[in-house]
Amino acid sequence: MANGSRQAAWEFFGTELKRRREEAGFTQAELGSRVFVSGGYIGQFEQAIRKPQLDVAQRIDGLLQTDGFFERLWRKLIDDHRYAEYFAAVVELERQAISITEFAPLVVPGLLQTPAYARAITRATNPFVSAEYVEDKVNARMERSRILADATRPKYWAVLHESVLRTTVGETVTMAEQLDRIVALAREWAVMVQVLPFSVGACPLPTGTLKLMEFEDAPPTAYTEAVFSGNLLDDPALVKRAQGAYDLIRAAALSPEASLTLIESVAEDRRRCASTT
Incomplete structure (x- = not known):
């Protein structure tokens, strides 16, 4: 679904939510309190500024007695077979974010991947799938990365653990x-990249990836990922803790310029190895 038609569909979701809420006689605050979000969130859902999580859509259906209407619509808009179920909502939020910061401990973040790297990592984690499946995943990842080329692209800041550079994919x-x-994007000022070197020792966030997203008209969100699972967090206290962990990582990382120098050095080493094999 193209971004324009997707946004129009979310506006339909919001319009229907408002209509059915008013028919049921609830204010935004009253509905919010009953489905465990703020009234302001309900207003943002109705204006298609923010997208609800699945459990919220399900609770709205239950309260408004809409026979699963909002859950079905949510699944149609959010669910995308090219993404893991726990990650599909994150892709939608990336499109709306004005700022994305993330820490990658093991592999290059999806938004920075080349097609060849994306293909290799997909094949490594799915060794028995068809070539069509792999290409579907690669195309989806490249589609996601286009937000960094848009005129309205978000500010993007990534911290990569040195193991990301050293691990051959x-x-x-x-x-x-x-x-x-990665270096080219940074040199073009499209992204900011730092490297957390091995010499730092223990990492403030020892396991899993961390992504923080900020929005123009909605509260920030954090996303953490582990093996075959992910957690999208919008509780202010948890997001604040996640931001604190990221700040510690960024403070311990090499400067942006020193980071690019290291990345260029490792890339040159890779090219020399390739030329001698």
Whole structure:
């Protein structure tokens, strides 16, 4: 679904929510308190500024007695077979974010991946799937990354653990080209990248990825990911803790310029290895 038609569909979701809420005689605050979100959130859902999580859509159906209408619509808009169920909502939020910051401890973040790297990582984690499945996943990842090329692109700041640079994904030349891509984006001021070196020792966030997203008219959100699972957090206290962890990581990382120098050095090492094999 194209971004324009998707947004129109979310506006329909909001219009229907408002109509059915008013028919049931609830204010935004009253509905919010009964489905465990604020009245302000209900207003943002109705204006298509923010998208509800699945459990909220289900509770709205139960309270307004809409026979699963909002859950079905949510699944149609959010669910995308190209993404894991726990990640589909994150993709939608990335499109709305004005700022995205993330920490990657093991692999290059999806928004920075080249097609070859995305293909290699998909094949490594799904060794028995068809070529069509792999290409579907790669195309979806490239579609996501287009937000960094848009005129209204979000501010994007990533901290990569040094292991991301040192771990070979795919062919040696694939890694060199991937690292070149990161440097090129940073040199073009499209993104900000830092490296958390091995010399730092223990990491303030020892396991899993962390993504923080800020929005123009909605509260910030944090997303954490582990093995085959992810958590989308919008509780202010949890988001604040996640931001604190990210700030510690960013403070311990190399400066942006020193980070690019390291990435370029590792890329050159990769190219030399590729030329001698």
